[in-house]
Amino acid sequence: MKKLYEKSELTFALVCIVIYCVLQSLANPLNKIIGIEGLANAIFNVVLTVILFCFIKKNGLFKRYGLCKTSIPARQFLYYVPLIILVTRNLWNGVTVNFSLTDTVCYITYMLCVGFVEEVLFRGFLFKAMAKDNVKMAIVISSVTFGLGHLLHLINGSDVELVANLFQVVGAIAFGFLFVLIFHRGGSLIPCIITHSVINASSAFANETGLTVEKRIIMNLILFVIIAVYTFILSRILPKNQHLNENGVANK
Template sequence: MYRLYKKNELNFSLVWIIAYVVLLSLADSLSDSLGTLKIITAPVCMIFALLILGFIRKHNLWKQYGLCSFKGDLKKYLYFIPLILIASVNLWNGITINASIAETTLFIVSMACVGVIEEVIFRGFLFKAMYRDNIKFAVFISSITFGMGHVVNLLNGKDLIPMLLQICYASAIGFLFTIIFYKGKSILPCIITHGAVNSLSIFAVNNSSLMCAVITAVILCIVSIAYALWILRKTKRLDKDGNRDRQG
């Protein structure tokens, strides 16, 4: 894999993304066939996450892919309060127990690993492979591919309209996460938020109302895009002030 990484980072990232989507879909299908939520998915996700982190550790790429402390004035990032709002989305309609303790544990473990995997491969591998050539295109592709990656939910039995709404707000959140990583040089806030969103979904109150799903998607899109634009505006000012100080 390191040879591929050195030769072509974009192809390297695409290999990881394809492998992840295929393996996760198969693992979920096998788990469902066995009748236990995430019984296969959890260990598969753990192994996949360890492989990624092992590769990064072996080649000392921690800073390259943002697995380091956050670089930035937290005040300018509103102390990540909008991320807390996004992380709590699955609890907006209340809290309930949807599975046994064992299944809940397996679900949380697998979703926490998914947070690590998806942020590293979409925000880390894919974005970093493209951003040197065209930063705007890199942000766009990283965001859209992250949203489109949720098409796999259609294969797992999810209805079309909810899936399309998920693609929309996932793309918006992907845009926000990419901006946070690009400007703050750390992917850790994205991993934590992503893992929390996924993990807390096990406690969500199922609501079949289409209107409720639409409202939730709209709120997530507005919050994500507005917060990303806020960060861009504030960091742009900081960059200008920094340039003036250096010139002075």
């Protein structure tokens, strides 16, 4: 891993993303064979989480990939109140128990790890690799790639409906822009990891009953407004070039 990383950070990022997508695709059929929802996903993602964390720690890359506190006061992030609102998005149509206790534990473990893995891969590895040449392009590509990656749910055995998946893709792209701004301007990926992980985990209790296309549209419009307004405010009040690279030089 280290040799590939040293040779090409971008290639390293893309290889990691492909491996992640392949493992996710293999996990869903395995879950059905085992009979426990999310068990294979949980195992794969716990292993990936450990590997990525150890790689970053071993190579002293905590600051580069935002696994550190931000130096910016919480008030400049509006005390993260919009993020707190956004983490409730899966519960806006009510709360229900979708799985058995065992399935729920596996599913939540899987989803919590996904929050870490995807943030490190897309906002960490991919964004940082591309930002060296063009920050604006890196923001767009890392966000859109993250969103489009959710289309895999249509073919990997997740049993996600087309309409629901399209809303998921668009929502992921919106979150991608917000998260990459928080990371790039604030220098910390931790708020993104926490928000992403909680949103994922709360889907275990999402109530899909009576959730029509019209309701999905309304809920997503509310979500987009919150994200758009918060992103705009942060882009105005957060200092530029806050995120330093591993050499202590501000990214352009």
